[in-house]
Amino acid sequence: MSDKESNQTNRSRRSFLKGATGAVVAGVSASAFSGVVQAQQPRIDWNQQRQRNSRRFWRKVKKQFVLDRRTTYMNIGTTGSMPKHVLEGYEDNNKLVAKYPWDMKNKFGSWPYVAEMVADVAPGFGANPDEIILSRNTTDGLCSIINGLHFEPGDVILTTHHEHIAATSPLNVVKHRFGVEVVEIQLPVFTGTEEVTQQDYIEAFREAIEAHQNVRLIVFSHITYKTGTALPAKEICSLAKQHQIPTLVDGAHTVGMFDLDFHDMDCDFYAGSGHKWQCGPGATGILYVRDNGNRLNEYWSDRDNPLWLINSSLSHADHLGKQLQMQYIGNDNYPAKQALVESCKMWDEIGRDRIEARILELSQQCKTQLSYALPDAKMYSPNVEGLMSGLTTFNPLSDVTDKERLTLFRDRLREEYGYIVRTTSFKVHKDDAHQTHALRISTHLFHDERDVDGLVEAIVDLYYSF
Numbered sequence: 142m143s144d145k146e147s148n149q150t151n152r153s154r155r156s157f158l159k160g161a162t163g164a165v166v167a168g169v170s171a172s173a174f175s176g177v178v179q180a181q182q183p184r185i186d187w188n189q190q191r192q193r194n195s196r197r198f199w200r201k202v203k204k205q206f207v208l209d210r211r212t213t214y215m216n217i218g219t220t221g222s223m224p225k226h227v228l229e230g231y232e233d234n235n236k237l238v239a240k241y242p243w244d245m246k247n248k249f250g251s252w253p254y255v256a257e258m259v260a261d262v263a264p265g266f267g268a269n270p271d272e273i274i275l276s277r278n279t280t281d282g283l284c285s286i287i288n289g290l291h292f293e294p295g296d297v298i299l300t301t302h303h304e305h306i307a308a309t310s311p312l313n314v315v316k317h318r319f320g321v322e323v324v325e326i327q328l329p330v331f332t333g334t335e336e337v338t339q340q341d342y343i344e345a346f347r348e349a350i351e352a353h354q355n356v357r358l359i360v361f362s363h364i365t366y367k368t369g370t371a372l373p374a375k376e377i378c379s380l381a382k383q384h385q386i387p388t389l390v391d392g393a394h395t396v397g398m399f400d401l402d403f404h405d406m407d408c409d410f411y412a413g414s415g416h417k418w419q420c421g422p423g424a425t426g427i428l429y430v431r432d433n434g435n436r437l438n439e440y441w442s443d444r445d446n447p448l449w450l451i452n453s454s455l456s457h458a459d460h461l462g463k464q465l466q467m468q469y470i471g472n473d474n475y476p477a478k479q480a481l482v483e484s485c486k487m488w489d490e491i492g493r494d495r496i497e498a499r500i501l502e503l504s505q506q507c508k509t510q511l512s513y514a515l516p517d518a519k520m521y522s523p524n525v526e527g528l529m530s531g532l533t534t535f536n537p538l539s540d541v542t543d544k545e546r547l548t549l550f551r552d553r554l555r556e557e558y559g560y561i562v563r564t565t566s567f568k569v570h571k572d573d574a575h576q577t578h579a580l581r582i583s584t585h586l587f588h589d590e591r592d593v594d595g596l597v598e599a600i601v602d603l604y605y606s607f
């Protein structure tokens with residue numbers, strides 16, 4: 142089916158915009174930002190909630206978010222939204238720090254003020270407290286590791302052709318600074334026709350490892366931001382281990398979406414965002430450094446100091462251990478870090494496995510309904526167990542290289558129907574002359590089946606009049 146130039150019904154698409162509950166929620170949101178002290182709601186103990194999988198339960202979760210009810214926010218891949226109690230605690234802690242800058246009333250414990258926070262979140266990620274750094278974001282984590290590694294001319298770094306600038310930018314620095322060769326692996330890209338399997342991804346990495354000498358690092362996204370494909374991270378790390386190559390995983394989209402277990406995955410470094418799917422405040426992230434970086438000393442035994450701590454005020458104090466050295470970058474934003482921790486606690490109480498299952502359930506619904514309603518649209522996110530994530534990328538238009546038209550489609554979807562999604566651009570094949578463009582939809586724990594139904598209905602409606 143081609144894009145239809147239709148002069149069909151000019152029915153009011155604005156009727157899709159939801160207004161009914163907007164005022165109430167806007168009230169909550171306004172007060173949260175206005176500095177007016179509100180009576181805090183009693184904190185919900187998510188462990189105590191019965192039937193933690195029922196629709197009623199997820200409705201209760203949804204109510205914890207102050208997102209504008211007149212629109213449906215489906216761009217968590219760019220940034221998330223703090224739950225109400227997290228926002229309130231954040232605001233209170235900001236006031237406390239402003240009022241008592243000297244000792245912060247001992248609210249965050251003793252120097253370096255984050256030890257308790259780290260201990261609270263580490264088990265939820267299958268890590269020890271001395272392996273978790275509360276970073277600023279994924280970019281911060283990736284830059285700290287890539288720019289800290291002691292590369293030399295002739296070293297090879299394997300990465301993929303679908304990485305984010307948060308990785309490609311520091312990779313470009315070490316390429317020019319040290320003469321490192323950065324090799325982009327051609328990832329299999331699902332285009333809706335041929336099947337893809339986890340094995341296809343593992344083979345792509347295996348071939349690249351076997352084709353290159355002196356591979357010093359593998360950097361890849363657990364979920365690519367371009368197509369929303371989840372890569373078999375554990376298997377790729379296992380392959381790397383067989384060749385004594387350390388792994389650095391870009392987990393911008395997995396923290397808060399997947400039930401992560403870093404020990405089980407056995408990567409060396411994992412950099413993720415706190416502000417996206419984990420719904421913490423801006424400039425928060427999680428950085429995992431396995432076992433004080435000790436395995437790196439083993440793999441890189443020919444280099445005296447494989448990892449320089451380039452983003453630390455304590456790089457000279459080796460006796461403190463890498464976690465504390467990397468955590469301490471001077472005075473920090475403790476209220477923001479605490480807010481991230483509160484959000485993590487909510488996720489842990491609900492159960493990260495349940496959250497992952499719920500996100501994938503909604504994502505599968507989204508992919509299935511879109512493919513059914515618009516069979517000629519191109520789907521770039523596999524609807525396949527093990528490769529699926531909470532991101533859905535697809536393009537309903539016949540010319541997938543037409544960025545302008547797709548951007549207009551995205552904008553009209555927001556302005557006329559109230560669904561907020563974004564676009565992404567990528568090359569299906571590394572040597573493609575053109576970019577392919579797609580809409581990218583995020584489904585999260587604060588969505589429900591009706592949100593997905595509404596989105597698909599809106600896309601179809603817009604498509605037939607576009």
Ligand SMILES: Cc1ncc(COP(=O)(O)O)c(C=O)c1O
Pocket residue numbers: 218219277278279280281304305307308362364365366391393394413414415426
């Ligand atoms: C795959 C990937 N990596 C890194 C980033 C950067 O994330 P942050 O803003 O947390 O640094 C993004 C942001 O969208 C991303 O999609």
